[in-house]
Amino acid sequence: MTPRSSAPDLRLSNASSARVLRTIRFRGPVSRPEVAASTGLSVATVGRATSALLAAGVIRERPELMHDGSVGRPSIPVELDPSGPMAVAIHIGLSRSVVAICDLGCRILSEYAIPTPGSDPEQIADELSAIAFRLLDGHRGRRLVWGGVATAARITTPGRIDHDLLGWQDVPVADLFADRIGVPFSVAPHVEAMAAAELLLGHESHRGTTLVVYAREHLGSALVIDGAVHLPRAGSAELAHLPVGPTTHLDDKGAGLLDVVGDSGLVRAAAAHGISVDSVSELAARAHRDPMAEAILVERATILGRLVGLVSAITRPDSVVLCGQAFTDHPRYLTPLIRATRQTPLAGGAPDLRVSTAGGRIQQFAAMAVALDAISADPTSVLPTTLSSAS
Missing domain, CATH: 3.30.420.40 (ATPase, nucleotide binding domain)
Structure with missing residues (x-):
């Protein structure tokens, strides 16, 4: 059975692995001592986090970028792996919905928008999931780790929403998409998700x-x-x-x-x-x-x-x-x-x-913020248990 997500936190996490990943995303290629200096974490803590991120395929080493005279593995710069894990980001609007595939570097790799297919949640999940699979087909070999849905809704319990504009009451949106796509899904109100996107994109x-x-x-x-x-x-x-x-x-x-x-x-x-x-x-x-x-x-x-x-x-x-x-x-x-x-x-x-x-792509980035929330909060705890193949 597909593991379920908890409610998204939509915050900049203070977990050591999250701080290390965020610094590498904003500053990479960057050495471990530079990450330690930036975050205030010890070199040993940074070393453990980078080792876990390397093992999960999130980051990669760039030995060719070592400064002259530097020695040892800690001096090897690290950066996000451009072939690393991906997430599915879905925004459900009243008249228009969009599906996007993104990576942990907050890049949208591909996307496709359609008129929202009616108001039945099963039909919407069917059609948007089909689009997600077509997009994922263009990224064979990369690992799909999570999904996120942003929409103008109230959260009733984690993963379930009331959506007045679509006439939904306590609809299990996260489960609908998780069952179809095969990875955990998070769901959040879209304006709060847009605020989270501003954090994700603009703030170390x-x-x-x-x-x-x-x-x-x-x-x-x-x-x-x-x-x-x-x-x-x-x-x-x-x-x-x-x-x-x-x-x-x-x-x-x-x-x-x-x-x-x-x-x-x-x-x-x-x-x-x-x-x-x-x-x-x-x-x-x-x-x-x-x-x-x-x-x-x-x-x-x-x-x-x-x-x-x-x-x-x-x-x-x-x-x-x-x-x-x-x-x-x-x-x-x-x-x-x-x-x-x-x-x-x-x-x-x-x-x-x-x-x-x-x-003008705020809807896509809002959904991306939801899709990446659990990973951004504690990547070394989440990723080893969720990796699957997009192929």
Whole structure:
């Protein structure tokens, strides 16, 4: 029987093997004494961790890179093995889902997106698992170790979710994919997973508080505090039904913020003004020559900016990261958005503000953060018991 995963921690682990692996990923090729100096661990501890990582096929030695005059194995630089273990990362969206294959270096090796195949969890698991196997066929001989699912859901118990948008109640998502693909699976709410992706991709260490705000066809936020994603017991922060405030061009039907600034809300607002488009991308392309299309997009940016300012005023983060295509796909509207964030006065100064390093692939990277979580937390304990062949 396929072993089951525990709930993902979504944090930078303090386990010795995790710290060693993280340092090698960020700094490799790097020698063991350099890893020890960077992490504060003893050379002996680093030596034991690197030996275990070598045995698991996660890292490799690069003797040809030794400095002149250096002797002994500890001086041999080590780096992540580019042919090492892989994971399956799956993001299930309301209208679009994506499957990706990634490695322990946080590289997406291959990916494929499709319209979400209905709402039946068995059908979704069948079709996305079939895509995963087709992608894995291109990486024969490499070892598959774990899988992760990120989606807009509440975790009921580890691996099981309620998904209001898809009509799911207590669905065993981790088991559905683990049974089909044959490796353990973890599952996490996708905004918290996006916050974890920011840690995974951008931070060898992390101090302070970071607010992550996501906007597309879902609105949400998450907090990262000193390297750990906050996972509220009651579920993710809900922004969709916050009041909108005054609108001029967008269609406020009183259903809440998401109904106004979500992608479908913009398409509907455009239609109300005689602009026939099927997507926000089409609307943005038209905005170069159509003042009304431009005004609609500027107004959405302004409303989103007010939202970011409001949530920042409540949570008082040191920095804010904007995730999701509403922020990343159309950078020309970041100026009115940033201007609107400053309409909310913040004593002590505004937090640093930046767009996610994952850009328009945040869904893939969020799922990757879930897939790599157990390995990143304690690689030398997890990997020897989970290695299997992708072929």
